[in-house]
Amino acid sequence: xxxxxxxxxxxxxxxxxxxxxxxxxxxxxxxxxxxxxxxxxxxxxxxxxxxxxxxxxxxxxxxxxxxxxxxxxxxxxxxxxxxxxxxxxxxxxxxxxxxxxxxxxxxxxxxxxxxxxxxxxxxxxxxxxxxxxxxxxxxxxxxxxxxxxxxxxxxxxxxxxxxxxxxxxxxxxxxxxxxxxxxxxxxxxxxxxxxxxxxxxxxxxxxxxxxxxxxxxxxxxxxxxxxxxxxxxxxxxxxxxxxxxxxxxxxxxxxxxxxxxxxxxxxxxxxxxxxxxxxxxxxxxxxxxxxxxxxxxxxxxxxxxxxxxxxxxxxxxxxxxxxxxxxxxxxxxxxxxxxxxxxxxxxxxxxxxxxxxxxxxxxxxxxxxxxxxxxxxxxxxxxxxxxxxxxxxxxxxxxxxxxxxxxxxxxxxxxxxxxxxxxxxxxxxxxxxxxxxxxxxxxxxxxxxxxxxxxxxxxxxxxxxxxxxxxxxxxxxxxx
RNA sequence: CGGGGUGUGGCGCAGUCCGGUUUAGCGCGCCUGCUUUGGGAGCAGGAAGUCGGAGGUUCGAAUCCUCUCACCCCGACCA
Numbered sequence: 001x002x003x004x005x006x007x008x009x010x011x012x013x014x015x016x017x018x019x020x021x022x023x024x025x026x027x028x029x030x031x032x033x034x035x036x037x038x039x040x041x042x043x044x045x046x047x048x049x050x051x052x053x054x055x056x057x058x059x060x061x062x063x064x065x066x067x068x069x070x071x072x073x074x075x076x077x078x079x080x081x082x083x084x085x086x087x088x089x090x091x092x093x094x095x096x097x098x099x100x101x102x103x104x105x106x107x108x109x110x111x112x113x114x115x116x117x118x119x120x121x122x123x124x125x126x127x128x129x130x131x132x133x134x135x136x137x138x139x140x141x142x143x144x145x146x147x148x149x150x151x152x153x154x155x156x157x158x159x160x161x162x163x164x165x166x167x168x169x170x171x172x173x174x175x176x177x178x179x180x181x182x183x184x185x186x187x188x189x190x191x192x193x194x195x196x197x198x199x200x201x202x203x204x205x206x207x208x209x210x211x212x213x214x215x216x217x218x219x220x221x222x223x224x225x226x227x228x229x230x231x232x233x234x235x236x237x238x239x240x241x242x243x244x245x246x247x248x249x250x251x252x253x254x255x256x257x258x259x260x261x262x263x264x265x266x267x268x269x270x271x272x273x274x275x276x277x278x279x280x281x282x283x284x285x286x287x288x289x290x291x292x293x294x295x296x297x298x299x300x301x302x303x304x305x306x307x308x309x310x311x312x313x314x315x316x317x318x319x320x321x322x323x324x325x326x327x328x329x330x331x332x333x334x335x336x337x338x339x340x341x342x343x344x345x346x347x348x349x350x351x352x353x354x355x356x357x358x359x360x361x362x363x364x365x366x367x368x369x370x371x372x373x374x375x376x377x378x379x380x381x382x383x384x385x386x387x388x389x390x391x392x393x394x395x396x397x398x399x400x401x402x403x404x405x406x407x408x409x410x411x412x413x414x415x416x417x418x419x420x421x422x423x424x425x426x427x428x429x430x431x432x433x434x435x436x437x438x439x440x441x442x443x444x445x446x447x448x449x450x451x452x453x454x455x456x457x458x459x460x461x462x463x464x465x466x467x468x469x470x471x472x473x474x475x476x477x478x479x480x
Numbered sequence: 481c482g483g484g485g486u487g488u489g490g491c492g493c494a495g496u497c498c499g500g501u502u503u504a505g506c507g508c509g510c511c512u513g514c515u516u517u518g519g520g521a522g523c524a525g526g527a528a529g530u531c532g533g534a535g536g537u538u539c540g541a542a543u544c545c546u547c548u549c550a551c552c553c554c555g556a557c558c559a
């Protein structure tokens with residue numbers, strides 16, 4: 001390929017963009033901040049959707065679809081919500097050539113349209129819970145955009161549940177956070193820290209927000225998924241009440257939760273290298289590429305014939321593969337091409353291998369080759385290798401996060417750490433918004449979350465800034 | 481919204497300061513042919529641009545002037 005990838009240590013931001021473009025994941029569109037998701041990128045999203053959708057169904061959820069356009073009056077019903085979202089909303093004012101009576105918001109999230117509907121569906125405690133998820137596109141008019149990480153339009157899923165009591169809604173909020181954790185770690189091979197957002201960082205309209213935070217290779221944090229306990233806020237705003245078993249009228253309790261195409265950004269930034277994308281096998285639509293090598297036409301015929309045994313072996317193990325028999329490129333070009341696109345495993349076959357009745361296996365994560373793999377065991381061997389790669393990516397990312405997580409108790413040292421090595425910093429915080437704001441202003445580091453993990457939380461201590469009592473450490477970091 | 485930058489074949493750029501041998505050039509890519517093929521092939525031939533848009537100055541504008549549009553990067557805001 002003509003275009004090269006800018007190395008990470010030279011310009012991380014450009015490296016990221018280079019990966020997205022060169023791996024053919026996405027392209028710029030004519031509209032600022034909007035992106036075109038190319039087949040390679042969309043394939044990752046489809047894999048993510050399939051895995052998540054199954055997990056949602058397994059936890060009792062159903063899919064539905066609500067409209068993209070929301071009446072302005074709906075948006076304005078929950079005070080905190082409208083304040084949080086109005087500035088970044090796109091609004092439709094003309095329809096059919098006429099100025100609309102009521103302006104229509106293109107959804108920045110669907111709480112309002114969904115809760116206005118729930119008002120119709122919920123009469124009795126017997127109607128609860130309602131466990132609905134929708135796969136949709138979202139519009140948020142961001143000032144500054146970056147492919148996958150922050151785009152004006154993005155794809156996501158949003159779960160919206162209604163319950164008859166607070167405990168159940170809170171349980172749901174946590175259950176879905178656990179689903180996200182499992183998905184991130186098992187599929188994206190992305191280790192995450194679960195925790196609670198501070199008041200300043202929570203979702204507009206929530207009682208509280210819990211999240212998963214992951215560390216990228218530049219040591220910055222990326223919020224990878226959120227789950228909100230909304231209490232009765234939206235039920236009150238949209239008058240969603242029901243009769244409980246005692247015959248009393250009560251407002252419903254809510255949760256909402258979502259992950260977006262931003263996860264593709266997380267995947268890229270967590271695992272890829274200066275050669276290109278590195279896909280976790282479980283999210284790779286094509287897990288293996290076969291590169292046949294030949295010199296003459298006769299050799300080509302022999303090698304391709306030989307490949308049939310390999311493809312059979314792969315099909316036997318249900319491993320999706322591609323055979324790259326393109327004539328116009330030399331093997332070296334093909335190697336680079338597929339490496340750039342992140343295909344986890346490559347099989348190289350040429351006359352030398354045929355002579356030994358074997359193949360060469362190459363793994364993308366370590367860039368290492370294994371020679372003399374007997375052809376009859378290819379499927380089995382590749383299958384094992386894919387598992388190894390999946391595990392290695394996770395272990396590598398976890399090791400990296402641990403190596404770049406520091407406990408700091410002195411504010412000067414804290415500032416030095418943020419400016420110097422960066423990473424996650426575990427420090428004590430008293431819980432006051434003033435101290436939180438001061439730290440953000442001084443260092444640009446924010447509280448990513450108050451971790452649930454007791455080990456990260458540690459014992460009691462003194463706030464970095466004001467020295468007041470702190471219940472435990474919180475995670476600070478610069479973030480995307 | 482503030483600061484910086486860029487718009488020239490599909491992509492990346494040179495030319496712009498000092499208008500005129502520029503028939504607008506180079507690299508990559510593309511097409512054809514031959515030789516190649518175990519880490520991004522070589523040679524030969526070929527197709528493709530009217531210089532973001534509008535107006536102006538001039539005998540003459542990619543180049544000067546005015547206006548305008550778009551995108552990118554850095555900040556404030558955010559999944």
